[in-house]
Amino acid sequence: MSARSAGHEQGSSPTLRLFGRYLRDRGLPVTQQRSSVAEVVFDSEEHLSVDDIERALRERGERIGKATIYRTLDLLVRSRLVEEHDFGEGFKRYENRLSGHSVSEHLICVECGTVTRFESPELYQIESRVRSETGFIPIRRRLEIYGLCKACQDAGVELTTEGLICPIEII
Amino acid sequence: MSARSAGHEQGSSPTLRLFGRYLRDRGLPVTQQRSSVAEVVFDSEEHLSVDDIERALRERGERIGKATIYRTLDLLVRSRLVEEHDFGEGFKRYENRLSGHSVSEHLICVECGTVTRFESPELYQIESRVRSETGFIPIRRRLEIYGLCKACQDAGVELTTEGLICPIEII
DNA sequence: CTCAGTGCAAACCGTTTGCAGAACG
DNA sequence: CGTTCTGCAAACGGTTTGCACTGAG
Numbered sequence A, B: 001m002s003a004r005s006a007g008h009e010q011g012s013s014p015t016l017r018l019f020g021r022y023l024r025d026r027g028l029p030v031t032q033q034r035s036s037v038a039e040v041v042f043d044s045e046e047h048l049s050v051d052d053i054e055r056a057l058r059e060r061g062e063r064i065g066k067a068t069i070y071r072t073l074d075l076l077v078r079s080r081l082v083e084e085h086d087f088g089e090g091f092k093r094y095e096n097r098l099s100g101h102s103v104s105e106h107l108i109c110v111e112c113g114t115v116t117r118f119e120s121p122e123l124y125q126i127e128s129r130v131r132s133e134t135g136f137i138p139i140r141r142r143l144e145i146y147g148l149c150k151a152c153q154d155a156g157v158e159l160t161t162e163g164l165i166c167p168i169e170i171i
Numbered sequence C: 001c002t003c004a005g006t007g008c009a010a011a012c013c014g015t016t017t018g019c020a021g022a023a024c025g
Numbered sequence D: 001c002g003t004t005c006t007g008c009a010a011a012c013g014g015t016t017t018g019c020a021c022t023g024a025g
Helices: A014-025 A032-042 A050-059 A066-078 A122-134 A150-154 B014-025 B032-042 B050-059 B066-078 B122-134 B150-154
Strands: A082-085 A093-096 A105-109 A115-118 A137-148 B082-085 B093-096 B105-109 B115-118 B137-148
Touching (some): A014 A066, A032 A093, A066 A082, A122 A137, B014 B032, B032 B050, B050 B066, B066 B082
Antiparallel strands (some): A082 A093
């Protein structure tokens, strides 16, 4: 905050250095705040909400405004180092794209909300078929399967059948 | 609006009658407004925003409050007759699930925003594999492929490469 | 006639923006 | 030193909610 700074980013993760390069390449300042926000996201394997990030920063003893967090996340997403998710919770989540499991497919439990990653190589077939059949060039995809996770089943949760059972039936 | 009402739903689409049944089964009143909102959604093949629906109602000469539209859409989604979508535009869209093409896979052009439906039977393989490998029971899924549509390519749109080209590279 | 629905406007809440002061290069 | 960033608070926009009034059953 006060000091002459410049000390962040040294001895840090390769990913953080990549972000530094991204900023420098564009003539953008590598600030204390940007480094801190990036570090929190890079150090986690989770899908973090903005509140999660703010909390993690506070635990490190840093108080960074939400506006700055949002602005930094925008840069991180643009740099392609971080991926933005929307699981329909009313807010976005952010994830380190270089954390090893660079998969963007998710199983989402409708009961407990747990998000699990999974891989589906079949997507490549789907995309190449789409491309050849329609001329559409795929860039990125989102596959989310909502359902009931094993843990909730074991806990005895049943699928509540809201809605019409057989909508085709008349009257 | 003024008249003694009760006249809606007669001679209307089977789907609208299904919604009437859904409401009656639960002891909920089948009101003029609910019928109108439902009819607009059932009569369209599109992914409608709340503004689209409000506009369509106004064109029919009906002025229904946004709150009522939201409340009715909630019922329609619960009845499983309508599906809710979020294409990351900052608001939701709603679609008649019984409009023939009951497919929930979409191609979304990042340039012009056009949404096109497509089918991918491969999803069944993916889901049965997920179920047997993890025990997760799939209920519904969302597959969205973002990319460049044929029309935009023909119009000369190029894919702008923002972000780091090779993030694995050092420094 | 009663209970639920409707409409209005205010509340909500995640996100964005304007601006004065602080920091990077 | 000039330009960009930061933080605060206010603005924003889609959605939700409280409440007096209207309408369905």
